[in-house]
Amino acid sequence: SYSVSSAFDFNSALFPLSSSGAGYTAIGTPQTPHGFDLRAQQSLEKHKSLTYLNGLSLVIGLIIGSGIFSSPASVNSNVGSPGAALVIWAIAGLLAWTGAASYAELGGAIPLNGGAQVYLSKIFGEWAGFLFTWCAVTVLKPGSAAIIAIIFGEYVVRAVIGADSTDVSPWINKGVAMLGLFFVTALNCTSTKLGTRSADFFMFFKFFGLLAITIAGIIVAVAGLAYNKDTLSTTWKTTSWFEGTSTSSSQWAVALYAGLWAYDGWDNTNYVVGEMIHPSRDLPRTIHTSLPLVILAYLLANLSYIFVLPSDIINASNTVAVAFGHTVLGPIGSLLLALTVSGSCFGALNATTFTAGRLVYSAGKEGYIPSLFATIGLSPNSHQMRLPRRPNSSRGKKFTDWIADEQGFFYTPIPAMLLNSLITALYIIAGDFTTLTTFYGVASYLFYFLAVVGLIVLRVTEPELERPYKCWIVTPVVFCCVSLFLVSRAVFATPVQAVVVLAFIAAGIPLYWLRVGRRKNRRRKAGAGGDSFGLISGLIGLSLCAAQ
Ligand code: ARG
Numbered sequence: 001s002y003s004v005s006s007a008f009d010f011n012s013a014l015f016p017l018s019s020s021g022a023g024y025t026a027i028g029t030p031q032t033p034h035g036f037d038l039r040a041q042q043s044l045e046k047h048k049s050l051t052y053l054n055g056l057s058l059v060i061g062l063i064i065g066s067g068i069f070s071s072p073a074s075v076n077s078n079v080g081s082p083g084a085a086l087v088i089w090a091i092a093g094l095l096a097w098t099g100a101a102s103y104a105e106l107g108g109a110i111p112l113n114g115g116a117q118v119y120l121s122k123i124f125g126e127w128a129g130f131l132f133t134w135c136a137v138t139v140l141k142p143g144s145a146a147i148i149a150i151i152f153g154e155y156v157v158r159a160v161i162g163a164d165s166t167d168v169s170p171w172i173n174k175g176v177a178m179l180g181l182f183f184v185t186a187l188n189c190t191s192t193k194l195g196t197r198s199a200d201f202f203m204f205f206k207f208f209g210l211l212a213i214t215i216a217g218i219i220v221a222v223a224g225l226a227y228n229k230d231t232l233s234t235t236w237k238t239t240s241w242f243e244g245t246s247t248s249s250s251q252w253a254v255a256l257y258a259g260l261w262a263y264d265g266w267d268n269t270n271y272v273v274g275e276m277i278h279p280s281r282d283l284p285r286t287i288h289t290s291l292p293l294v295i296l297a298y299l300l301a302n303l304s305y306i307f308v309l310p311s312d313i314i315n316a317s318n319t320v321a322v323a324f325g326h327t328v329l330g331p332i333g334s335l336l337l338a339l340t341v342s343g344s345c346f347g348a349l350n351a352t353t354f355t356a357g358r359l360v361y362s363a364g365k366e367g368y369i370p371s372l373f374a375t376i377g378l379s380p381n382s383h384q385m386r387l388p389r390r391p392n393s394s395r396g397k398k399f400t401d402w403i404a405d406e407q408g409f410f411y412t413p414i415p416a417m418l419l420n421s422l423i424t425a426l427y428i429i430a431g432d433f434t435t436l437t438t439f440y441g442v443a444s445y446l447f448y449f450l451a452v453v454g455l456i457v458l459r460v461t462e463p464e465l466e467r468p469y470k471c472w473i474v475t476p477v478v479f480c481c482v483s484l485f486l487v488s489r490a491v492f493a494t495p496v497q498a499v500v501v502l503a504f505i506a507a508g509i510p511l512y513w514l515r516v517g518r519r520k521n522r523r524r525k526a527g528a529g530g531d532s533f534g535l536i537s538g539l540i541g542l543s544l545c546a547a548q
Helices: 004-008 052-063 072-079 082-109 116-124 126-161 170-190 192-226 249-263 268-275 279-308 311-316 320-329 331-365 395-403 414-430 433-461 474-493 495-506 508-521 527-547
Strands: none
Touching (some): 052 192, 052 268, 052 279, 072 082, 072 249, 082 249, 082 268, 082 279, 082 474, 116 126, 126 170, 126 433, 126 495, 170 331, 170 414, 192 279, 192 331, 249 279, 433 474, 474 495
8 A cells, every 4th residue: 555654664653653643644545535546646756856956956946036136225225234234144044044954854854745834744733734734825835926926027027128117017017927927837837857957947047147246246346446446336435334234123124034035945945855866865965055055145246236336226226136237237237137137036936836836736635625736747637647758769759858757757746736826826916015025924934933943842752753964953943033033023013914914824723624624533524515615715815815
C-alpha cells in the first residue's frame, strides 16, 4: 500500500503517538474521502526532480522581485538618512536569514511539500496547519502574486509608453498584469521542468540586473571622485551619513516593513522540499547561499542608488531604479531599467506560481479543498502525463525532452495551478493594495512566528527527531522576538485592520470543522457537502477581503 509514512519513513517512525491525531490520516490511507487514488496524488513527491540550483532559483527568484527596485523610497524617507537606510536593509536581511535558517531546520526534520502547512500540523495539530493553508491559499499566495503582477504591469507599460507617463489608466496596467499571469500559468502548467528552467533563467537575469546597477554606481562614484565631483550625488558628498536620522520608532518600523517585503519569499523552497532530490543536503545549502547573496546584492544596489541619486529623488520616487537608469544613461537607461524590473517581477511571479500550485495541491491532498486539486494533469484521472519517446529524433521530440524529466514525465498539478491563478486574477481586478499589503504583512509574520516557535517546541518535545540540519538556537529565538514585535506593533498601530486579519483567520475554524473535523469522526461521509460549502465560504471570504 502507498502512504507517505512508507515513502519517507518519517511519519510513523518519528511521531508514533501523533499519527492518529495530527492530520496525516488522509495521507496514510490509500483513498481520499472523495475516492481518488492517492497513489497518483503522491506522485509529485514520489517523483523528485528539484536540484540545488532549482532550490536556489526558487528562493532568489521570489525574493528579488519588485522590492529592491521600488522600496528604497519608503525606507529612506522614513529613517531619514542614507546611513540609517543601509542599516535597515542589513537588519531586514539578517532577520529574513534567521527565519530562513529556522525553516531550513524544519524542512530537514519534516521533509514534505507544503511549508508551514506541514510544520504547523505536525507540531501544533492539524487545525493550525489548516488555518495557515486557508489563509495562504485564499489570500497570502494569490495576494502577493497579484501585487507582483500589478507592479510587472506598471513597469511594462512604463517601458512601452515612456518612463514618466503617469496618466495611464490603471486598467491598462491591470490588463498587462493579467497577461503576465496568463503566461506564467501556462508555463507552469506545461511542465515542472519548464517552470524550474524559467526560474533558473530569471535568477541569473536578476543578478545580472543588480550587478549592472552596482557596476554603474561604482563607475559613477570613481569617475566622480577622479574627475568631476559634480557628477556625484549630494548624499555621497555630505560627510555625515547619519545626518537627519529619524528617532521615531514607528518610522523605523514602517521602514523595516518595506525592507522585509523586499526580502520576503525566503520560505519559497520549503513548499517543495518533498520534490527535492537531496533535501537534507540541499535545503540548508540553498538558504545559506541565497540569503547572504541577496543581502550583499541589496546593500550594493542601495549604495549605488545613494552614489548616483540625490536624497530627495530617492525619497520621493517609487521607481528609484528607473530614476537611476535615467541619471546614468538618459532615456535609454530608464527604458533598460524598466525592462529589468518587469523581468524581475515576471520571474518572481513565476517562482511564486510554481510553489503556490504545490501548496494548493497539498491542501487538496490533505482533503482541505476538493481533491480534484490534488491531481496531476488536467482531468481527475490523468495523474501522469507521459510523453511519447519516439526512437527517431525530430525537432518536436527535442523540445519535449527538454521540458520532461529523465523518465519522460512532465508532472504538474494543473487544477491547483489554475485555482491559484484564478484567485490571483480576482485580486488583480479588485486590487486594493494597501489593504492587501497590510493583510499580507500581519498574517504572514504571524504564521512565520508560529512555525518558528514550533521549531523550539519540537526541540523540546522531540529531541530524538533526526535533524539533518540544526540551526544555532539563538537564530529562532531572535526571529521569534522580532516577528512578535512586528505583529504586535501592527496590532497597536492599526487595530481595525488587525482585527479584520484575525477574524479572517478565525473564519477558517468552522471550515476546519467541516472539512476535517467531521471527517475525523465520520470518515467517508463528509465529502460532498463540505466541498461546495468550502468553496462558497471561500469566495465570500475573498470578496469580503477585497471589499475591505
Ligand atoms: N520579495 C518580493 C519582492 O520584492 C516579494 C515576495 C512576496 N512574497 C511571497 N511569498 N510571494 O517583490
